Every structure is written in C-alpha cells, then in structure tokens.
Amino acid sequence: MTHTAPLGVAVIGAGTMGADHVRRLDRAVAGARVAAVADLDADRARALADPVEGCAAHTDPEAAMAAPGVDAVLIASPGPAHEAALLAALDRGLPVLxxxxxxxxxxxxxxxxxxxRKLGGRRIQVGFMRRYDSEYAQLAALLASGELGRPLLLHCRHRNVSVHPYFTDASLINDSVAHEFDAARWLLGHEITAVQVFRPTPSAQAPEGLSDPQLVVFETDGGALVDVEIFANSGFGYQVQAEAVCERGTARIGDAHGLLVNAAGRWGGPVDQHYLTRFADAYDREVRAWVDATRRGEVTGADAWDxxxxxxxxxxxxxxxxxxxxVAVDMVEKPRLYRD
Incomplete structure (x- = not known):
C-alpha cells in the first residue's frame, strides 16, 4: 500500500538510539512523523514524546503500535526485547525498521x-547502517564491479574510546563485531562459514574480566578470509576501518581524511568519539530510505535473513x-522469500 500522508512511526525504546531516531524522524526526514513512543520508563517516554506534536507516550510497546496514526514501527529497544516487539508488529502487519x-x-x-513468512512478504528491515555509509557504499560498488578482481582478504578495525562496565567478552562479538559480520557479508556477497577468536595479553585499560582487544577471524563460502581487530577501550577515539585485498589491487576506507592541520611541529586531525557522530549521515540515509520505501509499500536494505x-x-x-x-557457523537453508 502506498502512503500519501506522512508515515506515522511508533518508536520503541527511548534510550540513546531511540532518542536519536525520534529527533531524526521529527526534524531531518521528510514524509514521516513520530506518532508514538514506548519505553518501560514512563518518565523517559514522556520526556521524548512531549516535545513532538501529536506524539503519545506509552510504557507498553503493543499499546504504542496500536496508537492512532501508527503506520510503521522503529525498534530501538535493547536486543532481548526485540523478538516480542517484532512478533507484535508482524501480527499487525506493520513494516518495521x-x-x-x-x-x-x-x-x-x-x-x-x-x-x-506467514505474511507472504517481507516487512522487516534490520538497521545495519554501514550499508548506508558513503565510504562503505563506494567500496561495495568497487568490489561488485570486478575492477580489482576477486576479494581475497578483508582487514577490519573496530575501536571504541571505552565501553560500559557491564560489557563482557560476548558483548564484543554480539554488540560490536556483529557489524563486521554484516558488512563482510554485504561487501563480499559471501556467507560466513566459520569463526575463530584470538586474544593477546589484555590492555591495562581493559576493565577487570574483559579480554580486550581481540582478533576475530572468519572464513566465507567464497574463499575469502576476514580479520577483525576489536578494541573496545582504545582510549583515543571511535574508529571503523576496512581494507579489501583483491587479486589486482587493494581498497581501504575509514581513514577519515577530513581536515588536516599542520602546526607546532605536528600534523593531524580529529578522531570521532562516538558512533552517532561517525555514522550520523549513514543513519540519516538509512531512515530516509526506509521511510521512502515504506511509503511506496516496499522493503529494502538488510532484511530478516541478514x-x-x-x-x-x-x-x-x-x-x-x-x-x-x-567454530563452524550453523545455518538453515535460505527460504525462498529471501532469495529474490
């Protein structure tokens, strides 16, 4: 169904990511409005909803989805709450980011x-925003062109200034390297078949109990190898970089060659301190593309299979x-719905 009126979105989760998306939908994305916000913390939900005209605050995600004027759902709650929210949205036939x-x-x-699959069509887009980053898009187009030949290796770096005290070793994989898993699949057009993790002596800056940094190596069904340096407490900035090594050349992104200053016997430039600044444009493009596609009655971007x-x-x-x-990656056969 095509929407001619602004798309009414229920935002589930009023934390850092949810608040950023409410701001984006309210101020930066044409053709959409925030119709409802839901968060278990009623005060936080109200604080986010009250400045937005016509936006209702709820503590129950399903109540937000059922609010008047809701046409679609954006889920930005913690991961363990996603399944219930997704199933509730699908039960209503609502498109989801x-x-x-x-x-x-x-x-x-x-x-x-x-x-x-029971609905007979795709409704879900997953927020792997790197697919909308301009540098990642350029690298993807270059690799797809075949100009450099077959990709052989992909070197990745994922560094944070620091992470929350509750981060565990598993968090490094599930919250950080997860982005590299998707980016590698998308850039290479391969599925991941096996993963191995190596641990150097932890940094003195790592919280007690966290083995940081780590090197994650994975194999793909296209014969490429991918290595990811995950350094959660680098102390100096937020950096995401990737270099593809191909048969006839290499290509690298993420060096942030913006403003460089030469002064006082030194040269250099700023390093992003947070993912919301490093990928601000990518988030804008992602949400804008989702809104536009949803208003056309389409689903684009990373899907539920991804x-x-x-x-x-x-x-x-x-x-x-x-x-x-x-460890080998265990996956079911890809359903027909996600092959088209």
Whole structure:
C-alpha cells in the first residue's frame, strides 16, 4: 500500500538510539512523523514524546503500535526485547525498521523469520547502517564491479574510546563485531562459514574480566578470509576501518581524511568519539530510505535473513571465544522469500 500522508512511526525504546531516531524522524526526514513512543520508563517516554506534536507516550510497546496514526514501527529497544516487539508488529502487519540485533540468538531469529513468512512478504528491515555509509557504499560498488578482481582478504578495525562496565567478552562479538559480520557479508556477497577468536595479553585499560582487544577471524563460502581487530577501550577515539585485498589491487576506507592541520611541529586531525557522530549521515540515509520505501509499500536494505545470518555468526563467535577453537557457523537453508 502506498502512503500519501506522512508515515506515522511508533518508536520503541527511548534510550540513546531511540532518542536519536525520534529527533531524526521529527526534524531531518521528510514524509514521516513520530506518532508514538514506548519505553518501560514512563518518565523517559514522556520526556521524548512531549516535545513532538501529536506524539503519545506509552510504557507498553503493543499499546504504542496500536496508537492512532501508527503506520510503521522503529525498534530501538535493547536486543532481548526485540523478538516480542517484532512478533507484535508482524501480527499487525506493520513494516518495521529494527536496530541490530534482529534477535540476540539465531533461534529467536528463526521464529521471527517464520512469522514473517506467514505474511507472504517481507516487512522487516534490520538497521545495519554501514550499508548506508558513503565510504562503505563506494567500496561495495568497487568490489561488485570486478575492477580489482576477486576479494581475497578483508582487514577490519573496530575501536571504541571505552565501553560500559557491564560489557563482557560476548558483548564484543554480539554488540560490536556483529557489524563486521554484516558488512563482510554485504561487501563480499559471501556467507560466513566459520569463526575463530584470538586474544593477546589484555590492555591495562581493559576493565577487570574483559579480554580486550581481540582478533576475530572468519572464513566465507567464497574463499575469502576476514580479520577483525576489536578494541573496545582504545582510549583515543571511535574508529571503523576496512581494507579489501583483491587479486589486482587493494581498497581501504575509514581513514577519515577530513581536515588536516599542520602546526607546532605536528600534523593531524580529529578522531570521532562516538558512533552517532561517525555514522550520523549513514543513519540519516538509512531512515530516509526506509521511510521512502515504506511509503511506496516496499522493503529494502538488510532484511530478516541478514539479521538471522549475523545472529548465527555471533553464536559461532561467542562459542569460539569460550573454547578457543574454530567454530563452524550453523545455518538453515535460505527460504525462498529471501532469495529474490
């Protein structure tokens, strides 16, 4: 169904990501409005909803989805709450943009896939925003062109200034390397088949109990190898970089060659401190593309299968962390709905 009026969106989750999306939908994306906000914290939901004209605050996600004027759902709640919200949205036939993860585990993702398949068409887009970053898009187009030949290796770096004290080793995979799992699948056009994790001596800046940094290596069904340096407490900035090594050349992104200053015997430039600034444009493009596609009655971007594939890779990655072994990624056969 095509929407001619602004798309009414229920935003589920009023934390950092949900608040950023409410701001984006209210001020930066044409053709959409925030019709409802839901959060378990009633005060936080009201604080986010009250400044937005015509926006209702709820503590129950299903009540927000059922609010007047809601045409679509944006899920930005913590990962463990995603499955219930997704199933509720699908039960209403509502299109969804779900921040990653689709679900924290592949079993939950399969339940979501089954519910979506019952509708006979796709309703879910998963928020892997790197697909909308201009540098990642350029790299994807270059690799798809075949100009550099077959991709052989993909070197990735994912560094944070610091992470929350509750971060665990598994969080490094599920919350951070998950992005590299999707980016590698998208850039290379391969599925991930096995994962192995290596741990150097932890940094002195790592919180007690967190093995940081780590090196995650995975294999693909196209014969490429991908390595990811995940350094959650680098202390200096937020950096995401990737270099593809191909048969006839290499291509690298993420060096942030913006303003460079030469002064006082030194040269250099700023380093982003947060993912919301590093990928601000990508988030804008992602939500704008979702709104436009939804108003046309279409679903584009990463789909529920992509969310499931990343969940399966994360399960293998955390098992590889725990055991120190190479762990194969266990996946079901891709359903017809997601092959087109």
């Amino acid at each position: 779900c921040e990653k993860p689709l679900t924290p585990d592949p079993e939950g993702a399969l339940r979501v896939l089954a519910a979506e 969310g499931y594939a990343v969940a399966a890779a994360c399960a293998a990655g955390t098992e590889a962390q725990r055991t120190g072994r190479r």
